[in-house]
Amino acid sequence: xxxHLTEHDELVSDVVACQLVIKQILDVxxxxxxxxxxxx
Numbered sequence: 001x002x003x004h005l006t007e008h009d010e011l012v013s014d015v016v017a018c019q020l021v022i023k024q025i026l027d028v029x030x031x032x033x034x035x036x037x038x039x040x
Contacts, residue, residue, distance in 0.1 A: 005013070
């Protein structure tokens with residue numbers, strides 16, 4: 001198969017990568033400051 005990526009494929013890859021980074025950051029925040037995030 002060709003390894004050529006269309007602009008759309010590159011955009012999708014960037015979005016997925018950003019979502020993973022955001023999820024990791026949110027997980028770290030939950031570990032560092034669970035009380036701040038869970039105030040009810």
